Amino acid sequence: MAGWLFFLAMDLACGLFLLVVGGIFLELLAGSWPSIRAFGLSFLWTSAWDPVAGKFGALPFIYGTLVSSLVAIALAAGVGLLAAIYLAEFAPGWLGAPLGLLIELLAAVPSVVYGLWGLFVLSPIVRSQIGPFLQATLGFLPLFSGPIYGVGMLTAILILVLMIVPTVVAVSRDVLLAVPDIQRESMLALGATRWEVTRRVVLPAARGGIFGACVLALGRAVGETIATTMVIGNRPVISASLFAPGYTLASVIANEFTEATTTVYLGALTELGLLLFVLSLIVNGLARVLLRALSGGLRQA
């Protein structure tokens, strides 16, 4: 048997993968060196972004990326999980299969299409309907205060939700369907209702996979560039209001890379890329730690 060959190939593949990730990291680090040397760590917590004056700070972009993606995943996880539970456990077969297919198709729509739709359809609705409604009902919260532009953080969040819900639903549904039917039958035979079976047997067994689905979706939200860029307003400001415009790491890199003329400017943009890279790693790592803490002592086989 050429078993050793197989293992060698696996080792090589893993090694190559590490090499690529490490290479990207080093390349980014080298590219951002002018900016790191000029601003040091204060780059992380200053919010000036003035290419003409040569002043660069990453805070508004970090803020924009974190807020847009975290709020989006919180909403998408709730909606998506409910939809996945319905599709996997309760929908009749003639409905579940085509709906599932439709959702998988939605996950494959290019983000620029979402961006266009967000700009031309969603943002007017946010300006004329959703925004005023939120302001009228929850306007006492700083989150929903101030003028409503249409393009801004809220629109970006809604577009992100729309883009990542299909991922959450599709992956979670597969995870739920992978729970063996005999487990469901065992619980039913004890006199449980379908909902009790879902809550006490299916969801606990699928917990890890559902969490994985959310991490996957969060990764997509953090890195999403084109759709966010089209609707978030692209202003490097930090505002408590979700109606205000914002900016994300990915968006500013995409928008300004071609205009970056000075070494420091280019370095600052590359450093934003480095931050995005590190942020993705941190988000993933934290998710894993959280999952381990949640699953407690019981490990799934």
Added chain:
Amino acid sequence: MFASGAVTVSGSMTVKLACRGLSAYFGQLRALHDINLDIATNSVTAVIGPSGCGKSTLVRCFNRMHEVVGGARVEGQVLLDGEDVYGPGVDAPAVRRRIGMVFQRPTPFPTMTIEENVVAGLSLDGNRLSRTAKERVVERGLRQAALWDEVKDQLGKPGTSLSGGQQQRLCIARALAVEPEVLLLDEPCSQLDPISTARIEELLSELAADYTIVLVTHNMQQAARASNFTAFLLGGKLVEFGETNQIFTNPACRETEDYVTGRFG
């Protein structure tokens, strides 16, 4: 020989569970044909027959698990203490709490500890058990299933950490914790070694004092050893039903004789 319709158990015994004209379908496929059968209180009734003859389908009709499969349906009656479990307004979960079931493969819930597995069917309906009530139920269930001594020091371990035979007894404890009146076991020993099997057979005869037991089995010796009555199914029809002794020593039908003597099946 079944001229009078229902096949009845001997006169002195009371009937716990009975079916009348029971037929079961999977879509177009008719898996059971017009079964009439009486199951005596506090007895062990074995259901035997070759693979695919409808044994599982029959017991799944008893506790309304048949309808869980898509496209499956039932005709006729299943009477529990004389009341039709398919009657109007009868709630399937309520029937299943009175008629417990143990499956062919041990199916402890993998995300639950041994203790949580035992009480899994109890804290349904939103009623919360107190700590002491829970401990009592766990101990009683595990003792009834002859598992207590082996696991009493590891109740917090996952149910799946036990051996196959122990897992199957855990499933019996889980079914008993709900305090059913009837216990259905669908080939509970088919994946177990001889020692675990003997253990469970012994257990069944003890449990028959308090429960009515229906045991599906492929194993002729097991039916002969562990049951009071035996029903022989063939091709979805009930061929013969009677006291186990009579079925094995003096069967009335030619097919039964061929089957129990191992000439086919």
